[in-house]
Amino acid sequence: MVLIKKQLVNSTRSGYPGINGRKFITIHETANTSPGADAQTHANLQSNGFTASWHWQVDDKEAIQSFEHTARLWHAGDGRGDGNMNSIGIEICVNRDGDFKKAVENAAELVKKIMKDEGIPQTNVVQHHRWSSKNCPTNLRNGSKGIDWADFNRMISSARGDTSEGQPKQPVTTPSAPKPRWTKVTGKWSGQTLGKGEYGEPVRQLQTKLSNNNPQFYPNKQATNNGIDSYYGDDTEDAVRRFQSYYGLSVDGLAGKQVYNKLNSNKTPTNSGTSLPNTVYRAIRPYPSGSGVRAVQEALASVYYYPDKDAKNNGVDGVYGPKTADAVRRFQLTHGLAADEIYGPATKKALENVMN
Ligand SMILES: [Zn+2]
Structure with a gap:
């Protein structure tokens, strides 16, 4: 079985209200061929508040769940259609330093498990293309990597846990409380x-x-x-x-x-010597500025929530503008805080905890 892990997104911003009907499983490919663009990277992207959202990402090593199946997410491009409202979205990674065939095999195992858990028939395992005519999952649609949609369906049919003829006998009951990996x-x-x-x-x-x-x-x-x-x-x-x-x-x-x-x-003394201001900063004009803001930016940067990684000095400029507010939001999202983009006592405390 593919290695399964949960990294649930701590946010209610990325989807529609209501309960997903869980009638379909929608297959995507990430279209991100960069080296390192694996399941963990995409899970982290979602944890950091990426605007699109999907339930699972799977690569050649593991499958990571970002949202409960009950969530209605933004992955199908069909607005309030069945794709977004009633399907579970899976992204297959296509990073060029990964093994695509293995990622597809892992996806097939994951699909099989979700079909069983949610009672979804294989006929309802569909391509993203079905909902919005997008050419996704691209490689499985055109078979350009030597493996196509029909192959994927055969993999699902024969994925582990299948009890049909010709397969080694598997226990029919699934354990009710599997041992958590983490x-x-x-x-x-x-x-x-x-x-x-x-x-x-x-x-x-x-x-x-x-x-x-x-x-x-x-x-x-x-x-x-x-x-x-x-x-x-x-x-x-x-x-x-x-x-x-x-x-x-x-x-x-x-x-x-x-x-x-x-x-x-x-x-390193630069991080331990920082003392964070006891004040509240919001990105409202005129933007707050000065050494206090700079201390907050340096603290964020020291734990890799850069105001602007492409800017000079990672965007540490002493001004609490939209980019610093966004770094605060990303930090808040991953530290169980209300993601209000406001630096105040709770964010200060969380920053100090992480740095010390
Ligand atoms: Zn897609």
């Missing part, structure tokens, strides 16, 4: 051992410290936010191993007291 950890990271399979705020703090270290040990420099996503997966384990190896610690991929102490002794 174990949630909470609180502040103060050196308690963290390891693969855990997710939560302490993991995010570890990832941030690794990325702030000099030299830097990003979980995944190709990914959104350099891979700082609160999940202790392969990338974070690898970053910890590289860190341990660099500093001559025993290399076990676990972040415990030794790693914690080493990370703290290497703390």
